[in-house]
Amino acid sequence: xxxxxxxxxxxAAQIYDEIRAEIAVLKEKYGIAPGLATVLVGENPxxxxxxxxxxxxxxxxxxxxxxEHLPEDATQEQVEAAVRRFNEDPAxxxxxxxxxxxxxxxxxxxxATISIEKDVDGFHPLNIGKxxxxxxxxxxxxxxxxxxxxxxxxxxxxxxxxxxxVLGRSNIVGLPVSLLLLHRDATxxxxxxxxxxxxxxxxxxxxxxxxxxxxxxxxxxxxxxGAVVIDVGINRIPDPTTKSGSRMVGDVDFDxxxxxxxxxxxxxxxxxxxxxxxxxxxxxxxxxxxxxxIET
Numbered sequence: 001x002x003x004x005x006x007x008x009x010x011x012a013a014q015i016y017d018e019i020r021a022e023i024a025v026l027k028e029k030y031g032i033a034p035g036l037a038t039v040l041v042g043e044n045p046x047x048x049x050x051x052x053x054x055x056x057x058x059x060x061x062x063x064x065x066x067x068e069h070l071p072e073d074a075t076q077e078q079v080e081a082a083v084r085r086f087n088e089d090p091a092x093x094x095x096x097x098x099x100x101x102x103x104x105x106x107x108x109x110x111x112a113t114i115s116i117e118k119d120v121d122g123f124h125p126l127n128i129g130k131x132x133x134x135x136x137x138x139x140x141x142x143x144x145x146x147x148x149x150x151x152x153x154x155x156x157x158x159x160x161x162x163x164x165x166v167l168g169r170s171n172i173v174g175l176p177v178s179l180l181l182l183h184r185d186a187t188x189x190x191x192x193x194x195x196x197x198x199x200x201x202x203x204x205x206x207x208x209x210x211x212x213x214x215x216x217x218x219x220x221x222x223x224x225x226g227a228v229v230i231d232v233g234i235n236r237i238p239d240p241t242t243k244s245g246s247r248m249v250g251d252v253d254f255d256x257x258x259x260x261x262x263x264x265x266x267x268x269x270x271x272x273x274x275x276x277x278x279x280x281x282x283x284x285x286x287x288x289x290x291x292x293x294i295e296t
Contacts, residue, residue: 003229003261004155008147008270011154012277016061019284023062026287034287035064036094036120036279037086041079041105042072047098054096057276063283064091072102079105080113087115093286094120096279099172117289117296120282122146122176131179139289139296140282145177147274148209148230149184155263157207157228160185165202167191167218167251168211173232177209198222210251218252226262232271 026032036058040051051067058065068082079101086095095118101107111123119127122142130136152159164186168174174190182188191201202208202222208229210218215235223229233251250267258264265271288294 003258003264005258006151006155006230006263006265006270008151008265008273011151012273014154015150015274015277015281019061019280022284026284026291027062030291032287032291033062033064034094034283035066035089035092036096036283037089037092038065038067039070039079039082039086039095039097040067041070041074041098042102044100047100051098054276054279057280058283061280063280066092074102074105076105076109079110083110083113087113087118090290092118093290094118094279094283096121118286120279120286122282123171128171128176131176140285141180141278142172142176143278143282144173144232144271144275145180146278146281147271148173148177148232149180150278151230151265151271151274152207152228157263159207162186162206163189163204164207164209165189165191165205166209166211167198167202168209168213168232170211173211174209177211177232181207181209212251214251215249216251216253218257220253220256220260223257223260225260227260228263229257229261229265230271231265231267233267234272 038051040047055065070078086092095114097110112125114124116124116126116139119140122140127138127140130138164181166174166178169190169192178188178190189201191198199222203224205224205227208227211232213233215237229252231250231252235249236246237249239247248268289296
């Protein structure tokens, strides 16, 4: 049995259609166009590409988009000042500080500078704190983890009561996606570099989320037959048959695992498109908060 492919591009396209429809109502009734501000520090090619992609998507969705590009040697004060300017701008409903930041900057302090009502990346300590607490609801959920859950929900996969295993405990994906699964009544195991018997633990999973940054780490014999496999990994490996000399793969050995799993996300085209889609969704939510349509 070959797994059913969970098409992140198609699901993201559905979300964009929903966003455009809601924006039309916001503009007509309240005269509001959601606004997203990006703060980029340095010349990291991947970060520049991500920011450009986000800004293009803003235009495609009908958002207002602005950006601040600071030099690699920008001071802590300069970066925080840029964030504060966007905090004070009523036309901006979401602020994204592109990570990673240069090492000399204090990432935690910069993220904490973002107004919680504009924290569309979901990394403000208050939002993460609420996500970690039972009975509390953050204003925003981190985009990639939210995208993982959306893929499951829109594919009709039952989360409640499922045994979920998350490979990876990063602040960006592993920990928040574990919390989101827990909130939906999954039984969650988090694995990391010190976990023993990883294949054995993974084989228990009804839902397996791989977010460790190790190309093709998860093999077919790690996966329970019929399990749902969500591959968050983005890794480049050498491939002399391609024009660039490399290709993108996930943390899951796709060709092997698709013959065992019930559902699987491809790389590229799975979780990746959902990250920006959920950023746009969060920015729309920020505009609704500013309009008083969502209680905070």
